[in-house]
Amino acid sequence: MTSKPNVATLYSSFASGADATLSQIEVSISPGIPTFSVIGLCDSSIRESEGRLRSAFKSAGFTMPKGHITVGISPAYMRKTGTGFDLPMAMGILFASGQLYLPPGAKIYAEGELSLGGEVKATPGSCIRLKTVRDEYFDYKIIPLSETSSAGIAGFKGQGINNLTELNAVFDGNEYKETVFEFEQESNPADYLDISLLKGQEKTKRALLISSAGFHNIILLGSPGCGKTMAGKILSGLLPKLEPDELPEVYSLAELVEGGSSKVTFDRPVRIIGPNSTVSKLLGNSQSVTPGELALANKGILFADELPLYKSEVLDFLRNPLEERKVHMIKKGVLYSFDADFIFLGTGNPCKCGQLYEKGNKCRCSVTEINRYLSKLNGPFMERIDLLSEMRSISGSDMASIYVDESESESPAYRSIVERCWQKAHERYGSKYLNGNFPEPDIRDAMRIPENVVRFASDLSEKGFFSARGFTRVLRVARTIADINDADDVTVEDVSEAAQFRKRGS
């Protein structure tokens, strides 16, 4: 009979918000009538684990020891959820009951859910957890093999197992081997539409280029069928790929929400929301602290279709994240923040019938109807939108007059301009920021805007082109235009152009 420590200590972790908290798991077995209790503010998914453990032990050839089994999970004051504690609890019981050899003094990390057949399975949030654990020292790190992509993206090193029986080899056979996980990229690249499809819509093409080059929020208004949704797909194709250090940030949240089925890709995320979206869908669930669409769109695009049909409370809610580029949730007095740094792309009809911008006089909406339809997009909301472009459907006669080489792809040329602009912006502000999301309120010096240009812009503001708040947005857009022109200083011409993309008075 080997010595039989009656307490075994292991480590695991759980995700809270965009970060993970390390937790200690202690298992104690003492003689008596068999009971099983889990303490430490655990939700029912953890407390239910007894059944899974009992069956998994049996399948893997272990036995559930007889006696009082108490599992304590700390920090005990924090609410914990998730079935990832199954594996550390099982290992703790096996160590405490002497069924597995616990190397003396070893610090062990484990996570994973158990199936009744003894298999070890991945749980959502693995990428967030492994990112935290990566920087801690452990002698043994055991994770489910199906968390390979998360581990690879998080830069985590350890051993993956498929089944509880493999623990025998690791501990009793002393075959623990720390390996680097490789992740595989999604093999089918997303299909982007080429910008040359927007023939004759010069303003929109230019707006998309500026938006992607400077990370500016953009709204496209036009009749049904003029290519608004297409423009959304084109925009995602113009953005550069994710940087290697951005991938864990983006993937970990997607993985937290979608589980293992989320795609591993360097393409920027595109989250599409519709008019039936609610505030909680955008914000996320504050009970379980799962991020919503805004946080999931971080580093990518939030595509809001049919914007004028949104409930005004949703649009009002959007104002703050658009300004601050973060979303906040409060649960039990603790503030959780998620980055929400995305390009907001809104599309919609300009009026009820949608024909307002069309050729001729097709729109039959009265002025009151038009004003009412767009009233939600007025004022404070539009001040946070840098670019507004009108679209109209292209008729056959337009096509004849537009000289474009047949279906020649233009997006690659646009993308190289965008990449150059991003590089310039990163040189200017550091690698995190672009013209659209640079957080400093005083941008004149940082963006190299000469005094005469500022004066010109305030002249325009005086004449009612845009409001005082729209003023800095125009200067930011002008800076991006100057970047596109490869110029060092912003010029009056750049501001002139930027002013054409603002809704009058905002």
Next chain:
Amino acid sequence: MVELTEARNSDFFYSSLMLNSDMNYKTINDLVDHNAMSNYRDLHNIELLKEIVKGSFSLKSDTVHKVENLIDSFNDIEKIAKNYRQIAFDNNIDVVSCLDITYPYNWKNLSGMPKVFYYSGNYDIIDRMTLQGSVAVVGSRSPSRYAEYATDNICKILGEKGITIVSGMAYGIDRHAHISTVNTPGGTVAVLAGGVDNIYPPKNKDIYDLIKNKGVIISEMPPGQKPLRQYFPSRNRLIAGLSDCTLVMEAGSVSGTLHTASFAANQGKEVFVLPNNIYYENALGGLKLLEDGGNVLLNADSVIDSVTRSLMYKRMDMGCPAELYYQDKIKDDFSEQANIEALRELARVKPEVLTDENWKALIKDSLTLKPLCADELCVLTTLPFYKVSKLLTELELNGTVCQEKGKYSLTFV
């Protein structure tokens, strides 16, 4: 000065026969429809009339009968027409026909507008208001101080913007509308029920002289004709038809003003009503209009917006600039037009030599026909968007161009 050409004689004759024979619009339409004559001026041709009676056309017997009557009384009618001509000559009154290029554009699209009308004063105002907008101002003959004040104030603002005020030269609101605008760039038009030489009401002689000098007085009735009671509703129609929208400053529940408003509404024009005290009986008709869906007249801006819109639609409808008539501008424009053609040719062949000012001239020229969006301007000028947007901002800044409904149009002021 009155030009006594044959066509003008026929116009006077037409007015005379409409008042002194049993001929009416229906009969004339019948004659024109059956190709018996090309237009109303042929009624002055007695030889042709005799031909018609002989029966070579399949006309209604009633029509033939009326033509016979006309031949019988031809000399009497001619005599009256001569009398009209004499009065017109003495009082410096001219006649305009619907066949003339100078005929008001706003009347061209409406049915039942007079074939000939008479004017005295500065006809430029009527030419100009096609493209600068016109507003009818009507109201009670004994208005409250409040309505008078509002009339003075709002008409003055509209007039300063270049919008012409059309009214009926009656007491009260009409009088105030004319006086407050006669010296503004927009000018004023008085539409009389009787002949142009007939000052009605006689006590308004002071403003009659004023308008005759600086504005213009028009009437569908021939000179010398007394303003009969039954002519007033028809006069009100002309006021509504001539203008782009109608302001009702104050109207009792039974008032000719309400006729003008309903004519305007039937012609698809916006009606603005000055809100007033509900316990003031002299304003109940106007308030009733508000209840029926009239626009509330809060300030001059909403009227200006409405006029701008209707001018925009008018420009869309006009299509060809040749239909626009500027009496004094045509000569000046000619060289400018040739210049634009040369510029356009240059833009095709050698776009790099054109200056910003040249491009602006081209953009302005493109916008005279109808409002265009930025994309269309890119195509027309073959310039890239960033260049066009910069030019448009400059044009907007100096007030030449304005943006509405996603399209750019020339400002009318």
